[in-house]
Amino acid sequence: MRSVSAFAKVGISTLVAGAIGAVLAAWWLPDWLPPAAGIEADREDTLYLWLLVVSAVIFCTVVGFLGYSMWKFRARPGDMSDGAPIHGHTGLEIIWTVIPIIIVLGFAVAATIVLNKNESLKQGHMVVNVTGRQFAWSFTFPKRGHVHTGILALPAGRQVEFRLHAPDTDVIHSFKIPALRIGEDVVPGTPTTVDATPTRLGTYAIVCAELCGIGHSQMRNILVVMKPDDWNRWLAQQKKLAKAPPPSQSGNGTTDAAATFSSAGCSGCHTFKPANAAGTVGPDLDNLTADAAKYGKGETAEQYVRESIVDPDKVIVSGFQPGVMPTTFGTSLSSAQIDALVSYLLKGGG
Ligand code: HEC
Ligand SMILES: [Cu+2]
Numbered sequence: 172m173r174s175v176s177a178f179a180k181v182g183i184s185t186l187v188a189g190a191i192g193a194v195l196a197a198w199w200l201p202d203w204l205p206p207a208a209g210i211e212a213d214r215e216d217t218l219y220l221w222l223l224v225v226s227a228v229i230f231c232t233v234v235g236f237l238g239y240s241m242w243k244f245r246a247r248p249g250d251m252s253d254g255a256p257i258h259g260h261t262g263l264e265i266i267w268t269v270i271p272i273i274i275v276l277g278f279a280v281a282a283t284i285v286l287n288k289n290e291s292l293k294q295g296h297m298v299v300n301v302t303g304r305q306f307a308w309s310f311t312f313p314k315r316g317h318v319h320t321g322i323l324a325l326p327a328g329r330q331v332e333f334r335l336h337a338p339d340t341d342v343i344h345s346f347k348i349p350a351l352r353i354g355e356d357v358v359p360g361t362p363t364t365v366d367a368t369p370t371r372l373g374t375y376a377i378v379c380a381e382l383c384g385i386g387h388s389q390m391r392n393i394l395v396v397m398k399p400d401d402w403n404r405w406l407a408q409q410k411k412l413a414k415a416p417p418p419s420q421s422g423n424g425t426t427d428a429a430a431t432f433s434s435a436g437c438s439g440c441h442t443f444k445p446a447n448a449a450g451t452v453g454p455d456l457d458n459l460t461a462d463a464a465k466y467g468k469g470e471t472a473e474q475y476v477r478e479s480i481v482d483p484d485k486v487i488v489s490g491f492q493p494g495v496m497p498t499t500f501g502t503s504l505s506s507a508q509i510d511a512l513v514s515y516l517l518k519g520g521g
Pocket of ligand 1: 322395432435436437438439440441452453454455456458459462463466476479480483484485486487488491492493495496497500512
């Protein structure tokens, strides 16, 4: 009888410790996942949270019994006898078979529900064609006149079906957007799809998650989730750009900067006459010198412009929002490209 009550005591106290541990883990959960920016991401994170909670309880229970047994049944000094021969305990066997079955089946059901919800396409969803090639992603919007874009902008709140493809002569890539918790292989000759519904405004990373060659680590791109109105304007702008003549070539270095200005997606968001850009998501860059004086706080215009590109959320131009301009140019562009952009912008195109 006594051993049974000790067993119950250990069981209860480890379960309590496990529950407290689980709550603490849930409370002080470190930010080990990127911010969740979509409906599917929220569902998956909830599933992971419950996996974590249940794992914490099981972990504490197992370690509790382990610790208790090591202490309780330790060999006393001088005791050289063998341990008692113990055979199975049917009750215990049943308990530790049935409980895990319930837990595993419970999670299987919960995960199936999440998967079904995440993969069910609603009517009126958007389609984005994604092409992965060594070593860049590119996007077209087939229902919107096949506009072709380098950065991926999406309106918040719309479900998107990504149709993934790679040219037959290319290699396997994997389209991954950590903030949306999606990832799917992109296989030459075999189209695949993946769905997501971005909901939180902001700039997020798009990466390749399949080692695809020497430039794999550079195969990164930017997802900007915008308000639907901003997005419509952005798309209209992209359409216009597709028809506009290429930026005029003039002066040393400006050609490169002009090319960067359009390839990095600046022209989709900013108006800048020398580049034939008329984006309205961000401020007009034709008055940069004046803005630099207004917002620069004693910095030179050059310092201000550089900072606006590398760390756009540090100073927010009035009438605009933080979190819209990508914060990744400091790493995605070389310092020579940034230098060229700064002087291109300040000289009004040279
Ligand atoms: C997705 C849209 C978007 C893209 C792409 C983008 N920007 Fe911006 N940009 C903004 C917004 C919105 C602001 C205003 C908020 C702020 O001040 O950070 C801004 C601000 C700026 C400013 C400060 C403007 C001022 O008047 O003070 C500069 C300079 C700038 N961007 C340059 C660039 C360059 C260069 C690129 C390309 C390498 C670029 N931006 C790409 C949206 C964008
Ligand atoms: Cu790749």
